[in-house]
Amino acid sequence: MKILLVNPPSPGIYNLIGLKLPPLGLAYLAAVCREKGHQVEIVDLQVEPRSKLHQAFSRCDLVGITSETNKVHQALKVAKEAKERFGLPVLMGGYHATFLDEEVLRSGWVDWVIRGEGEIPMSQFLEVLDKKSDLTTVPGLSFLHQGKLVRTPQTTPPEDLDALPLPARELLPLSKYWMTQVEGEPAVNVLTSRGCPFSCSFCASSQFSGRKWRSRSPENIFQEIEKIYFDLGYRGIAFVDDNFTLSPERVERLCSKIEQNRLKLKWWCFSRADTIVQNESLVRKMARAGLRMVYLGVESVEKSILDEYKKKLSAEVARKAINILRKYNVKSWASFILGSIRDTRETILRTVEFAKNLAPDLVQFSVLTPFPGTEIYEKFLKEGRIVKLNWKLFDGAHPVLKGDFLDTEEVKKLLWKAYFEFYREWRYLPQAFSMLKKIMVTSIPPLAKMKETHYWKERLQRVYSSFHAPKMENPPMGTS
Incomplete structure (x- = not known):
């Protein structure tokens, strides 16, 4: 299955001054989905243009969207576009959807909600969806059936966090978070x-x-x-x-x-x-x-x-x-x-x-x-x-x-x-x-471009040096 995970844009002062962090929750979900053999793409609308989202819609089978309270309106806009223009099924998670699942589902643009930490439910949900079997077997899932809200029993969050795959940061536009x-x-x-x-x-x-x-x-x-x-x-x-x-x-x-x-x-x-x-x-x-x-x-x-x-x-x-x-x-x-x-x-x-x-x-x-x-x-x-x-x-x-x-x-x-x-x-x-x-650098595209190029040139040089550095008497673990 081809899965698109979307992080809606964030309003507020911290977004304005460039204090943006990669959506780590989506990166964890992506890693779990890939372990199950699915293809995954992440679009982070905090830092990426909406045109990339439209392109991604055309090549996916399922859209997953994270939702925080102050940007749930943006999350629902993404869901509406995915469903109305592209006919895609939509899954939503995150804090707001977890606690107000019925509100989100009754918008008409979201098909399912995963409540709480998503790794275990997401893995089981994709398996059930693939086999077209009973959705009520998926823990922590909410959906509407004949107009009535269905909430499956909440799952226990993963106990052994070491067993989770590392977040798939390679799917994120890391150069966009330099601020x-x-x-x-x-x-x-x-x-x-x-x-x-x-x-x-x-x-x-x-x-x-x-x-x-x-x-x-x-x-x-x-x-x-x-x-x-x-x-x-x-x-x-x-x-x-x-x-x-x-x-x-x-x-x-x-x-x-x-x-x-x-x-x-x-x-x-x-x-x-x-x-x-x-x-x-x-x-x-x-x-x-x-x-x-x-x-x-x-x-x-x-x-x-x-x-x-x-x-x-x-x-x-x-x-x-x-x-x-x-x-x-x-x-x-x-x-x-x-x-x-x-x-x-x-x-x-x-x-x-x-x-x-x-x-x-x-x-x-x-x-x-x-x-x-x-x-x-x-x-x-x-x-x-x-x-x-x-x-x-x-x-x-x-x-x-x-x-x-x-x-x-x-x-x-x-x-x-x-x-x-x-x-x-x-x-x-x-x-x-x-x-x-x-605020000025983030708001003026030419300045932002110059700053981004400067930082990433330094970072690439640093990475290159780390692989070609002379051997040390006591090298860091994992190097020679």
Whole structure:
């Protein structure tokens, strides 16, 4: 079977400034499909023209589309075009389709929805489709039958992540993602674990992938890093796990492998602040292995709001974590969520002042958004607090909730004020100018083309050198 996997374009500021990462979920699905003997093509509309999509429609048998809430309207546009113009069957997955499968199916442009992690259901679905057998035997599948919604029992996510094939990055237009960098090095994303044992009220991760944390072994992760380093020529990596440092021992073993094999990497990861505070020796080892930045969810300075978010962290722990990172020359990227239903103008301004005193290297202010699948989505929907049920606005930048003390317009003004207050400090001017430069380069095609050529010329030279380098006394694993 010829399968086309599509990543719809993303709206929002991060897309505008070029912070785009390859759709890793589709690359995993592609690898699984190819193991089963299918031909697979990926089109990423974040970075590729729609004309390529039209060409791909003409040579496939099945279209699979991923859907996040703020771009589900784009996902449905792709589905409509595939079905109406080309008569193709359409399968959809991802967070939004998982939690609002009926809404997606009743659009009339989607035939099936795979809920949750897709590798196991996708493999079985293709087998059933090929044999024209009973769809109800496929776990985690939703579809309409005679106008009624059918949901098959949810499958258990894959336990042994080492058994999954490595993502098929060779199917992705890797040269198009050069804007995402770690200290000047173009970066590729890597996922080393799934599932989340925490229950933050604003996050759907534990509902999508389960509460059980499942991890890949350091040996399996290093195998992927070697491929990225030697075959693709990357020196930058973004570890995109929700809980990369949840097992300090696992990360220490991985760092030892990176050091022992003399890989010159620059990388960043997500972590909880309490893990940093409780494991200073881990930070020291990660820094030696190339760690350059850690993303921390601080969220608020107000204890009552942190309790409402079920964050189970304090602002003081975040301060200690950033001080430890600074001690080892690791930059911090602190995230704050404004617009809790309990927030007032005063609590938000206190959080902004706390962010300024905390002095992370980068800060991200978002507004509380009740994404489908989160605890607060069902709660606030019932309470009538969601005043703008427009999925295009569910991006963390547009307020959609009516709080006890602030309406959406007041929260929007405070969001802009938060960014202005933080980045007007003289020490943050370089970051502000860098962001403006990225917007300009991304928006002006000739500049983007020049920059892309420059980076990829360097990368190709680097890859060539890695295969023709003189032998070392202790060569990296996998080389001679």
